[in-house]
Amino acid sequence: MNTNKKAMMSAPNTDQNILKEENNNRIIHKKTDTLVYALGGLGEIGKNMYCFEHENEILIVDAGVHFPEENLLGVDYVIPDFGYLVKNNHKRKILVITHGHEDHIGGIPFLLKSVDIEAIYAPRFAVALINKKLEERRMLRGVKIIEINEGSRIKMEHFTVGFFNTVHSIPDSLGLLITTPNGRVVETGDFKFDLTPVGTNADYQIMAYIGQIGVTLLMSDSTNSGVEDFSISEKKVANAILEITKKATGRLIVATFASNVHRVQQILESAVASGRKVIVFGRSMENVVQIGRKLGNIKIGEEHFITADQLSHTPANKVCIVCTGSQGEPLAALSRIASGTHRFIKLIPGDTVVFSSSPIPGNGQSVNQVVNKLFKAGANVLTKSILNNLHTTGHASQEEQKLMLQLIKPKYFMPVHGEYKMLVQHRDTAIETGVAPENIFTCANGDVLLMRDEKVYQSSMRIPADDIYVDGNDISGVSTAVLKDRKILSDNGLVSVIISIDSRESKILCKPVIVSRGFVFIKDSQSLLKEAELIVYNALKERMKTRTTFSEIKNTIRSTLEPFLYNKTHRNPIVIPVILNSKAAMLQMQQQRALKNSNHKAASE
Structure with missing residues (x-):
């Protein structure tokens, strides 16, 4: 008997071990499993996006944005990575919106550009905001948007979605009851319990009824997990x-x-x-x-x-x-x-x-x-202080979170919509209300939960869920290198080195000229720049004693100038070499390139 089989026979007969195959110790997904994962909203405030997948269908709940921190220079929005959904574009997908805040609807225009969405289901106020957003971007045509309310019901092949009213700081805020082939899931959306609300009241009776019929997994708003007692009305x-x-x-x-x-x-x-x-x-x-x-x-x-x-x-x-x-x-x-x-x-x-x-x-x-x-x-x-009531939150505090847990009575619990400390605090609150610690999953974006036969397990599968930085309307994402350059420019500035050469004779025609922006005050740093020009000039003369390339010339400029500037100023500006070739050399290069192309063409004929 091999080692893997021995390990399987000696392991305790638990549900978790039943799921495991001792091939790389990975949980093997069955076709009949339901996958639950977040592309955004875990470990952060914003860009909420939760997905439920079963065979050929993906139910997406919310598609939000996160507004960038100060260190993300020039970035307009942070959106989830839609790569996994693009990869599964052959699967049927619908998008359900819980309410109309930007951290739940702001990513819709970017999602629609790359992912095939059959229809968007949203409550009334959210529909108006989505229409406005898509109209401004000229994307309204061809998008199927269906208005829903607490009495609506969405029927897919594998999922059935029902709704209940919640109280939030925006009208028409809904929680979801999602019936899957492997159990029921409640996704609360953003909520609070306000006994004297301004708008529609929460559907306490419906929540209690849902708890009575049985809920496998609760996914609940964690934003104010660290705030004790009830929020003010x-x-x-x-x-x-x-x-x-x-x-x-x-x-x-x-x-x-x-x-x-x-x-x-x-x-x-x-x-x-x-x-x-x-x-x-x-x-x-x-x-x-x-x-x-x-x-x-x-x-x-x-x-x-x-x-x-x-x-x-x-x-x-x-x-x-x-x-x-x-x-x-x-x-x-x-x-x-x-x-x-x-x-x-x-x-x-x-x-x-x-x-x-x-x-x-x-x-x-x-x-x-x-x-x-x-x-x-x-x-x-x-401003808001202990002396006045000028503001109250739209998110549940600890006692309200406990009430939701007591109403829904879930067997398994996954805190969502919050920074990591908020998720952990919500986990502790759930334990207080009687949820078994081993049945609580504090996940990160991209982690996958498996639902099987009304049980929930942590999968070893990971889905790419990186942040995508949007600059303007470009959803390809601003690369880390671009952001790094912006950070350097903001801290250390830029130095451009302009040189004139004759590539035919491998000769420098005149001394380099250095131009600075945001690095040093030029008027007070003439001696520094003159010395830098001389050092670059001497290095280039040495390099161009033999035949060389434009790339090697640029590398010589950078490798010479960067250490010199750092030693003198303890700053690392971006160094940009600009090479000006003589007209005669450029003409000769063009003629050689044309001759080469004609030879290639003749050979192919």
């Missing part, structure tokens, strides 16, 4: 905003997330209740207000809005300005107001500026800079 925020709106003696400027439609609705309603006219600034805010009014989520008549031309003629205590920029974004409306560069608004003493938001981690410094500028201009600035 949106109604309390509404009351706080109304009180401030009534008390403000001058203009009221309110900044919040454009995507937080319920908050925008409350701000506008408070303004109207206080006898103020409303004006909206910021493209994303204008789009959301327009869509919200069209769909009836924002019930404010046209008579309550004013234009930019009317702003200067309206009494200060009768104005409410709603704008973007609550996170200190440099180009957002509030940042331009604070800097005095906005076209229509100049701050005056007596203005009240309200931040109805909390800084996203990493944005604290940008927000503080804007707040300081607002104070310097004489504005009264109010």
Whole structure:
């Protein structure tokens, strides 16, 4: 008996060992298995994308983007790697959207460019946002978008999808019940439990019923896993905003997330209740207000809005300005107001500026800079603190996460939508509610779970799930080398070395000229640059004593100049050699190339 067979006979008779074949100790997938994996959303906040695969079908839940950190210079979006889906383009695929936030719908235009999607199913508000997004990119034609609600049902060959209402900071937010050949999965989407919600209430009874009929795997929002107790109700925020709106003696400027439609609705309603006219600034805010009014989520008549031309003629205590920029974004409306560069608004003493938001981690410094500028201009600035309720989250805190776990009663649990520490904290919360630790899977993007006969196992299979950096509309991805060059340029600048040669005689026609940008101040560094030109010149004379190539000349310039500059300045600029060949040499090269091509053509004939 060989070693592998002995190992199989001696191993305990557990489900995990039944799945294992001692050939490289890998779990061998059966055709009848259901695969569950994330292409985005695990170990990060953003670019949510969760996939369920069975035989010839892939059900995709959400397709979001992640907005780049400061170190990703020039990158517009970070999207999931769609390579695995492209590879499986022969399989039937549908996309189901839980709600309309950018981290759940922002990747749709990029996904549609490379992956065959049969149809997109989305709730009403998300449909309007998706249509707007695709219309702006001229991609609306040929895309099948189907509106869904809590009563909808999607039937595929292997999957059946049902829905239930959840509470979030945007209207029409849904959770999913996915019935697969190997068990039931609940994907909550983003949610919180608010007992006095502004919009539609959560379907508590339906969630409890789903828990009673039995759930194999729960995938639940982990964003606020580290926050204890219940989050405050949106109604309390509404009351706080109304009180401030009534008390403000001058203009009221309110900044919040454009995507937080319920908050925008409350701000506008408070303004109207206080006898103020409303004006909206910021493209994303204008789009959301327009869509919200069209769909009836924002019930404010046209008579309550004013234009930019009317702003200067309206009494200060009768104005409410709603704008973007609550996170200190440099180009957002509030940042331009604070800097005095906005076209229509100049701050005056007596203005009240309200931040109805909390800084996203990493944005604290940008927000503080804007707040300081607002104070310097004489504005009264109010931010969220223990003294007021100017903001509440749209994500479940620990006690709300426990309630979801108790309602759904899953056998297996996979925390999703969160940084790694959030996933671990959610895991601990699940253990508190009675989920067995061995039945909880803290996964990374690309990890695969196997569902088989209403049991879930961790697979050794990995799916490529790297970040793809989008520059403009190019979804091929900005390579690491490009980002590295951008980082060097931002830190150390650029040095260009221009040389004139005659390649026929292997001769330098004049001394090199060095041009610097972002490296050193040229006026104060003439001696350094002259010395650098001389060192490069001497190295090139030595190199061109024998026949050489353009590539070797460039390498000589770099290998000579880079160490010299580092020794003198302790900085490593990008060195770009520019070779100018003499006209006679270029003409001779063209003639030789033409002769070579004609000889090749004659030989082939």
